[in-house]
Amino acid sequence: MKRRDFVLAGLAFPLVTPEYKLSFPRDHGAHPAYRQEWWYVTGWLKTERGEDLGFQITFFRAKLNQKNSNPSTFTPHQIILAHAALSDPKHGRLRHDERAARTALDLAGTREGNTNVWVDDWVLDLEKDFYRARIRARDFSLELQFDAKDKPLLQGEAGFSRKGNGPGEASYYYSRPQLMVRGTANGRPVTGTAWLDHEWSSQYMAAGAAGWDWCGLNMNDGSSLMAFRMRDKDGGVAFAPQGVSFEPMRMWKSPRTGTAYPVAMKLNNDLRLEPLMDDQELDARASTGTIYWEGAVTAFRGQAAVGKGYLELTGYWKPMKL
């Protein structure tokens, strides 16, 4: 990130501070003053025939970092982006689609006060204790309902999650692990377990950070585990919370982009993450302008499968720009 942008960002957006106390349902809603925000749902599904599927639904909100006095309806103050992907080992390759729109003419938007974000006919909202997601993609569709009775799990220091060592290099971040899923995938009934993240920030990546590794795991014993680290441009660790480590065990090279991803990882010197399938690369150049790997993984301790979740590997294609 250029220094000028940094200064601008510092001027235009509120900084994330440890003093802020998260409160619900207010903080389920959007925080349009912050530079970026996302609602991110991943999970494992089982069809009636017992086949495993992985899915990912992400809605992003981005505020542009420039004052724009243009009175046009189309003036891009906020951009809403969405990615959705379905991992089906029988298909062998990730099915994914994306949406992007500015918040003009109500074709895309977010609401404050409670989760409600949409781009065209893609929607994620929260009503009482149920999140609902509706995705109609090019070659798949998802209609899912998530049962979220448990209290939100605040990450970091009570929801203040540090991403770098500089002031403001942090996010507000909470998770909803162990969500029970019901619904349909491609019109066929599915059930499963999911994970929801809601995170907002004005300075998510520290200067010099190029990408991150992230995983969220629903453990079989009912507990959950989230880990991330920020990498720098040389592949070294730019920032990682205490005790978090990712060790690549196996690389997979995309035949489409030539990018190599560590699709199997040793996490925190304890768990071994193995992907549902290798090819879970997501080309989102038409919306967020990046290519990343986002896949369903199983966590093993020794030979025993102890949990399921998602692994996210960004910045391997080119350094991430948010």
Added chain:
Amino acid sequence: MLRIFIALNKRIFFQKTRILLSVVAIALGVALGYAVHLINRAAVNELAAGVRSLSGEADLEVRGGRAGFPEAIYAQLARLPGVAVASPVLEAEAGIAGGGKTIRLIGIDPLRAALIQPALFAEDPGQRVELLKPDVVFLSSGVTETKTLKIISGLEIVELQVAGTLASLRGNTVLTDISTAQWRLGRLGELNRIDLRLEPGADREAMRAKIAALLPPGVYVATLDAVEESGANLSRAYRVNMNVLALVALFTGGFLVFSAQALEVARRRREHALLRVLGLQRRGVAQLVLVEAAVLGALGGLLGIALGYGLAAGAVHVAGADLGAGMFRGMTPELQFSSAAGLAYVLAGVAVAVAGALPPALDAARTAPAQALKAGDEQQMFARTVKVWPGLLLMGLALLLLPLKPLNGIPVAGYLSIACLLLGGIFLMPWISGFAFKKLKAKSIPSTLALAQLRGAPGQAMVSLAAIVASFSLMAAMAIMVASFRSSVDDWLGAVLPAELYFRTTQSGETSWIDPELEARIRAIPQIERVVFLRSGRISLDAARPAVALLARDGNAIRFPSVGREYVRKEGDPPKAWISEAVADLYGFGVGSIMEIPISGKNHPFMVQAIWRDYARQHGAIVIEREVYSALSGDRRANDAAMWLKPGATADEVTATLRTLPGGQLLDITGAGEIRRISLAIFDRSFAVTYALEAVAVLVGLFGLSSSVGALVLSRRREFGMLRHLGMRRGQIGAMLAAEGGLLAVLGVAVGLALGGAISLVLIHVVNRQSFNWSMDLHVPFGLLAGLSFALVLLSAGTAWLSGREATGIGPVRAVKEDW
């Protein structure tokens, strides 16, 4: 001995020249046709690439002419079930400050456009975000990069920041965000295009119909293919005319092959007879002649392809894809050599040559060997082909074809009628010449002999005559048509430019205008007696046709170069509309009919008051009263103005005053005389290519003619020897030959003029009317035609006389003895 050598060489020279000229004429025809094909294909490809580079995967496109439509329609369509992606567009031909150039400014939502055309930002996705910044533009690959782009909006200069070049974007284009376009062009709330991608499996036609039903009047939805096609249609009439020119050259080539082969067959009559005696079949003789012709045709064709490619490359480089006619402004197409089309054009050359050689070949095959071996038999050639009815039949057919409607916008019947006239005239020539030469009486010995020769050998006379008639009638027809066109344009300019001083903003694209405040200040200038303002826009009356100009003009005392009657208004009639001939022809409106004109998304009835002639807008123009237009649309802007000055005021004074007004520097102020001069210069320039090509075709024809005459004369050397023995002097033989040539030419020119006159009428009233939808008044360039006639007669007589001198150069005894 030396003399014989020279004479022989002369003969071979004439023969070679004839062959060369046949090849050149065919090459010219092929070259023209191929060049037009190449240029057009390049232009259409470029146009299609331009459409595709932005609208890549779009299934349907909604277009609302220049006026556009409210942006709410976009939101409505984006939510329509069955629509996968809707991408809003606001585009305009924007004037660039300083220099009078324009550039296509396209406002898009990069996030939406990327879903319609993934290739647009594939190379650098970051450019998408860059484009979201205020006042940022990206240039298309063809545009020279500068730091800023200054465009004219209203009468203000807007400075936009150039963020770079988009390699995938084609054409003379700049891309900006839709919000920037709306704001900076003063068109908040408006769009004029929406690209739509449908959901997989959606019925495209059903969706098209469903969307069409949602759109306000004047806004249309079409498939992308239809959009590309209508772009290609822009230049169709012009293209067809160029192709006809190519056909004329090919025809001349075919004719030269005919005359060359006819003379060859005559010369080698005894050779062919000998071959027949030696056992060659009739078919064999014909094949011999045809194969020779086919080789000439192929040679001409190949030469033509090379020439055509060069011509196309040169023309595109110098004048652009439309050869200066202004259809594809700002486009620099890339020529692509196409071998399939090339082969087709070579084959056309071969076909023409073989067709030309067919009559002499058949004649050679038909002649009995015994008869052919007799001396002097070559004079009998073609005697048997002289029949009247085919000629009359063709002439009749030409008349019958005239009232037919154009086919797909192309005056096919008109062209066929011209072909029938031309061929009919040639077929009738022997009959006409027989009649004319029978009636003529001669006094002196040389002219008596000349007449006797012409009466006695009608077949040979026909070859030369037909050549004269064919080339001269085409030349005369073109001359009359172009003169009529030019004089009509001249008159029309006088009628449409009644005021002394004009200014316009439309010169620099669609993005500039005058606001009511400036209008009031201009009206208040003391030196101006009267000023008439005009607001111009474009509306679509039919999705399949190019947009029509809508001109709203001050006052109802609008004077026009109108054609035909004027409507007498009755109580309660809707407001007046004056439509150009193109609107009348293309949409079928007449004086007194009521037409619906879409203004601001609603159809309003108008009464057609009169039809007027308009040479400026080929696709049609409608004039309405500005008061009515403003009331219906709420649009009070103006684009152009005509000013009448107070006595004593000068144009310079008023111009200087106008320049001091805010934005006055950006006005294009011109006197009526200057506009007239520029317009005529443009007219002459766009016809320059036509003139040049026509001149070359005619010249080739004339050289072909003179070489035929020369060869004919040389072949009669024995006859001249006999005449010398009978006591004729060389001078008298020369006079005889000059008289022969002159008489032939006079007859050919007379018939050519008559035929050319008829063809010019077809060109003016059928071909031009149907191609361009405008009428013109006949104007015959008598001086030019007289000069051309005189030159042709002189050329023919002179060639005959000169060849005669050469032919009688050897002694009479030797000439009689000579056996070859």
